Amino acid sequence: MTAIFEPWNETRGAEIIAEHADQEGATLVILHALQEAFGYVPEAAIPMVAQALNLSRAEVHGVFTFYHDFRHKPAGRHVLKLCRAEACQAAGGDALAARAEAKLGVSLGNTTADDRVTLEPIYCLGLCATAPSAMLDGRLIGRLDQKRLDALVAEAQR
């Protein structure tokens, strides 16, 4: 299932920020909420967050760029994450990652030219006893093999 995101809208963004601004240490909470609504954190939202939390723009930008999760532009229609950590490496994850890159024609961390699929590395989904593992649009897949990977890639490309 593809996630449906709203297009960026300043009023809606301000609402989301106001909803969480009263919490202690709210920066991450707000950035998560913005990304959940819009699929990324629009640059225009950064000064708005700063103002709401009485922080400098640089501070909020610093938080935004520190964490791997936050996107500065929308991802592809589907996001395929492949676990690249040791337990999955031990179970043949390297070859599967190379196969996914070849099939999609992009390297890990990139989006296909038609904006359909974003392929990303992830460092551990905690499914280490059923490795290798992957996540397609939030759905978990364990015991990945060539056949299952090919099916996932085909599903993502649809």
Add this chain to the structure above:
Amino acid sequence: MSMRLYVSRDAGAVAVGADEVALALEQAAAKRGVAIEIIRTGSRGMYWLEPLVEVATPQGRIAFGPVTETDVPSLLDALASNTPHLLRLGATEEIPWLKRQTRLTFARCGVIDPRSLDDYRAHGGYKGFERALSLGPDAILNEVTASGLRGRGGAGFPTGIKWKTVAQAKADRKFIVCNADEGDSGTFADRMIMEGDPFLVIEGMTIAGLTVRASKGYIYIRSEYPHAVEAMNAAIAAARRGGYLGTDIGGSKQAFDLEVRVGAGAYVCGEETSLLESLEGRRGIVRAKPPLPAHHGLFGKPTVINNVLSFAAVPFILAEGAKAYADFGMGRSRGTMPIQLAGNIRYGGLFETAFGVTLGEFVDDIGGGTFTGRPVRAVQVGGPLGAYFPRALFDTPFDYEAFAARDGLIGHGGIVVFDDSVDMRRQARFAMEFCAIESCGKCTPCRIGSTRGVETIEKIIRGERVHENLALVEDLCNTMKFGSLCALGGFTPYPVLSALKHFREDFVPAPTTLQAAE
């Protein structure tokens, strides 16, 4: 009377089709007009058998697994007619892999409905809390200290001492923080317990709150664990409804409440001071210690920060007494440790047992060797910052000191098995690369050292001045080990140096026969 079935809702089971199996069971039963009730539990931790389906019988639960959607019709036939089935494993509790364990922390995981406070209470839940209420802070501290419990996140610091420091600190507010940023590859115990027995974590944190007189707690869960976030939020809401969280917990007139905060994909936030920074809404930059979080923690206030498994061990200690816990284990490692068997392993999963079992027993005997059937060559213990062990060191017992004596660490109890196709140069390179990706950037040895480490190991892989570069890597590791601010830079040398030491043949090419010059 309807037939009661149990199917796990654990992320590890769902990833291999547990949802599909549960749905197929419902549909097939409806079609046949058979009344069934499916309880979605946590996982028993036997992941090679997932999706595991259990059925309630007067003699206890009978297990079947691994079940696929296509097995469902024949499974229902067998259950209806009480005839044998190929996937029948017998009584769940009698499965040797489960029976050999000592499940203190994970006693309820896979057994109860993690959404049900009543089920938790019916299985001994909140007994520890009730005893804690009657004991009062000083006596709770004595119990936790006497149990010998040490921080299960990896550092192994005595939990009782940490709590006592916070209890004695004077402040207008104190906090309890649960570190659920389980980023180590090969570990999933925190995830399993949060998904399978979330009230246990809540109970443990509540007892900590009573002890140090803190009224607010945070559970910082990594964003890679959406199922755990959902399970904890649901349990917190249920505990509030049941009067176990809020302004008057369990009729004690004391207030304690919890909030889940979600990380954002930064491994370093598993380091406690970095986690506190992140909770405060900042970049996850490590703080220099001292001051300790116990004195100057979240929002500058005295804070108990412990791993999920540390909090989860506390209710048993309070309910059954410190001695019941401390009677298990060896040396200064008391109680049980949930060991996680992962990677290229035949019987992967969670095995909780007293300290003292050897690495070889876990890998060969309990784990059954590799999934691929090839010989085991290397085993990484304790996550990305843990050492690689060769077979020659398989007699090392699980004990904080025994692993340290062999230049390793037990960390969070993860064991990742590699077969003989592993190239240890690549694993050493990856350790440095991971450190470079995840470094918070505050201290130079970690930030720069890891990148130089990747470059130097790449030169070795290309065969450039191998001996010189090996010496350079060793020197660099020394700098990182002693010069880094936290365990990320400080422990990355463990996998690198252990690979160099125990698997030297992968780094130094075998001498080739000299060719006569033309």
